[in-house]
Amino acid sequence: MQGVLQRLLENCPDAESVALMDPDGIPVLVEPRGFDVEVIGAEMASIVREMEEASRELQHGVLRQLEVGTDARKFLLTTIVEGYFLLLFLEVQAIGGRAKFYSRLAREALYSELI
Numbered sequence: 001m002q003g004v005l006q007r008l009l010e011n012c013p014d015a016e017s018v019a020l021m022d023p024d025g026i027p028v029l030v031e032p033r034g035f036d037v038e039v040i041g042a043e044m045a046s047i048v049r050e051m052e053e054a055s056r057e058l059q060h061g062v063l064r065q066l067e068v069g070t071d072a073r074k075f076l077l078t079t080i081v082e083g084y085f086l087l088l089f090l091e092v093q094a095i096g097g098r099a100k101f102y103s104r105l106a107r108e109a110l111y112s113e114l115i
Contacts, residue, residue: 004109005031011102014094023083078103081114
């Protein structure tokens with residue numbers, strides 16, 4: 001799994017870090033190690049739960065990706081399975097297309113390991 005995260009960072013030059021998060025927002029793996037993801041991960045896990053519930057109620061399908069931007073950074077969240085998600089930390093000027101594509105590839109690589 002760590003190799004998948006490392007390849008994602010290599011393919012996204014504007015990425016600062018990536019984390020595989022569990023359904024409670026607790027980091028399972030973080031690349032590079034030491035990058036502080038706990039607080040934002042917990043908040044994003046809450047958002048994922050609320051979005052998934054709303055999507056079910058409104059019959060909009062499964063949440064796949066969500067991009068959030070702040071003044072200092074962008075966050076790309078890609079769901080994997082049963083509450084697990086990738087959280088990619090991007091520089092504020094990053095163009096999201098490449099990150100979205102490679103995050104989807106990482107999702108496919110991690111899916112079978114998490115089911």
